[in-house]
Amino acid sequence: MDALTIHQAAEVSGWSARMLRYIERVGLVRPRRSESGYRLYGPAELQRLRTLRELVGEHDLGLSDVGFALRMRRDPDLRAAVEAWLETPARRPDHVPAGEWLAWEQNKHERLLGLRPAA
Amino acid sequence: MDALTIHQAAEVSGWSARMLRYIERVGLVRPRRSESGYRLYGPAELQRLRTLRELVGEHDLGLSDVGFALRMRRDPDLRAAVEAWLETPARRPDHVPAGEWLAWEQNKHERLLGLRPAA
DNA sequence: CAAACCTTGACACAACCTTGCTAAGGTTGT
DNA sequence: ACAACCTTAGCAAGGTTGTGTCAAGGTTTG
Numbered sequence: 001m002d003a004l005t006i007h008q009a010a011e012v013s014g015w016s017a018r019m020l021r022y023i024e025r026v027g028l029v030r031p032r033r034s035e036s037g038y039r040l041y042g043p044a045e046l047q048r049l050r051t052l053r054e055l056v057g058e059h060d061l062g063l064s065d066v067g068f069a070l071r072m073r074r075d076p077d078l079r080a081a082v083e084a085w086l087e088t089p090a091r092r093p094d095h096v097p098a099g100e101w102l103a104w105e106q107n108k109h110e111r112l113l114g115l116r117p118a119a
Numbered sequence: 120m121d122a123l124t125i126h127q128a129a130e131v132s133g134w135s136a137r138m139l140r141y142i143e144r145v146g147l148v149r150p151r152r153s154e155s156g157y158r159l160y161g162p163a164e165l166q167r168l169r170t171l172r173e174l175v176g177e178h179d180l181g182l183s184d185v186g187f188a189l190r191m192r193r194d195p196d197l198r199a200a201v202e203a204w205l206e207t208p209a210r211r212p213d214h215v216p217a218g219e220w221l222a223w224e225q226n227k228h229e230r231l232l233g234l235r236p237a238a
Numbered sequence: 239c240a241a242a243c244c245t246t247g248a249c250a251c252a253a254c255c256t257t258g259c260t261a262a263g264g265t266t267g268t
Numbered sequence: 269a270c271a272a273c274c275t276t277a278g279c280a281a282g283g284t285t286g287t288g289t290c291a292a293g294g295t296t297t298g
Contacts, residue, residue, distance in 0.1 A: 016257075016258080018256095018257060018258065018259085019256080019257070022255095022256070022257080034265095036264075036265055036266090037264085037265090038265080038266095062255070062256080063255080063256080064254090064255065064256090
């Protein structure tokens with residue numbers, strides 16, 4: 001039996017057994033299971049649990065933060081969208097002349113409200 | 120006055136005025152201020168507000184998720200730590216022989232509990 | 239100056255996150 | 269077989285997020 005049970009892993013890793021189950025549900029550390037369904041924590045999982053503890057402790061993160069980072073890692077579409085938003089220099093649409101953007105905005109707004117015909 | 124007030128920006132962007140203040144507090148979109156402290160939303164801010172709306176809408180994100188991504192962007196130390204954790208292949212420390220890691224773990228645990236001398 | 243804005247601060251509340259604990263039931267080792 | 273584990277499911281409770289609304293007070297404009 002080359003693995004620790006959940007309570008042993010808890011003592012060794014510094015998380016509570018409850019949290020180990022929670023961490024698994026969030027998808028951050030998923031131990032393999034025995035035939036009968038017991039969680040089995042190997043050295044790989046224990047290492048990840050310890051470093052996870054350091055990570056969230058030292059940077060004051062929530063598990064949901066790490067979970068979100070993981071989600072971005074798995075979903076490149078999402079990652080690209082977030083990165084795109086973050087590094088947008090945020091400039092006005094270049095087909096609208098500099099002095100007219102406000103009128104353009106308001107016009108668009110009134111169109112949306114149905115106050116002004118689209119043509 | 121080449122900018123919109125908060126309620127105008129709200130109507131145009133699709134967020135409520137309340138949320139625009141919240142979004143500012145979270146650090147995602149910070150409009151400049153007039154002499155007397157009024158928020159002034161220019162085209163850049165409006166663009167970011169609209170794309171932010173699309174981003175969270177289409178990918179089912181929370182503002183706190185985007186806030187966390189922003190935090191990672193600003194703090195490369197944090198970013199490196201998270202990335203490191205995410206892509207760790209999670210293997211045992213290589214100075215411990217393959218068959219002994221369990222004993223090594225348990226021994227370490229007992230040392231931590233003071234049940235066994237460090238030497 | 240009065241109406242119609244804006245500001246910050248606060249109370250409220252639903253939904254979720256993080257944790258612990260308990261209960262009912264299966265597994266394992268002596 | 270019996271104690272000591274494990275499993276899932278659930279309640280509970282304090283913290284955070286997201287959102288509205290309302291109050292007290294400054295600003296802008298007809």
